[in-house]
Amino acid sequence: MIEASEMMETALEAAKGAGEIIMKYFDKEKQEITKGDVDYVTIADTECEKLIVSKIKEKFPDHNIITEESGDFEKSSDYVWLIDPLDGTANYVMEFPYFCTSIALKHKGETLLGVVYEPLVDLLFTAEKGKGAFVNGKRMQVSKTRNLNDSVMVLGVYKGYVKKIGKWDNTKNIFSRVMDNVRDFRRTGSSVLDFCYIALGKFDARIWFGKPTPWDPPAGELMIREAGGKVMDFKNNELSEESEGFIASNGLVHNELLKIVKEEW
Incomplete structure (x- = not known):
């Protein structure tokens, strides 16, 4: 099995790179098309996806990749990367400050790691199976609300x-x-x-x-x-x-x- 740290590094690099693209277009006029009932896709979506996919393919050319915009890049691998280059596109189009990039990796159906980057406020959420969840390096814990x-x-x-x-x-x-x-x-x-x-x-x-x-x-x-x-x-x-x-x-x-x-x- 490939070292998890190497895969996490790739996900982090890809998410941060996508965040730069997202912010480059944030306060500019956006070309969007309707996708489905309520979804939109922008040039930021497509450019982010290209960057993320290229970084994964560079390091792990034999891995499967599933993306929101382009669909499947099928290989005969037990590893599958799951990518939403820009979640909250409708918010992004309206310049409402709640959107992010999401990258996950599964191995034989089990999620090994997840990286979510919220570029507008520079929050980097990370998790690895069995190792906890963190935001900007600080461990996260769910609320204690009981009722x-x-x-x-x-x-x-x-x-x-x-x-x-x-x-x-x-x-x-x-x-x-x-x-x-x-x-x-x-x-x-x-x-x-x-x-x-x-x-x-x-x-x-x-x-x-x-x-x-x-x-x-x-x-x-x-x-x-x-x-x-x-x-x-x-x-x-x-x-x-x-x-x-x-x-x-x-x-x-x-x-x-x-x-x-x-x-x-």
Whole structure:
């Protein structure tokens, strides 16, 4: 097996390089096209992806790579890199300051490492399996909030998918019950950063309604687990292609949220 430190160094270099590209275009007019129901893609997305992929291919030419914009670069390897070059593109287009780059590496289906860089505030989130989660070198830990009515929640929904599977009314019912039972809630526009801020203890939990993408959850999911939290789907299973949504939390409010979801979903 390749040394984890070498792979982490590559991910760090790629994420920081992508951050420079993101900031180069941040306050300039952006050309964007609609991608799907609510997503956008900009020149920053495509340039970041090219840079990240090139750095990975340079060091690990035989590894598989899956990216949000270009899809799969298939090789016959047990290693798979999962890349979202710019998560929160809609925020970025509107110059709303909540977006990041996300890179994760899996080996035989197990996430080994995750790197998330939030360039606007120069926050570098890192995690390695079994070694903890950190922000700018400082260890992260999830919040100690025990009761749902004391919690700050993040909510997210892929409306097109939820409507397609006939769960829109169920989703609205869960939204309503959650909002009635928490201290406060947010809708941010960057699922990856939501994961990171749960790991950091700033948010207590997040519910996502919709099928998880291959590239968004892995890095942030590892952050939460390494910081002491929990990420499970609506059936309380590990995330998979069959998952219709998931709960990410500090672990302490998980069961209360899961009860609401199971009763309504």
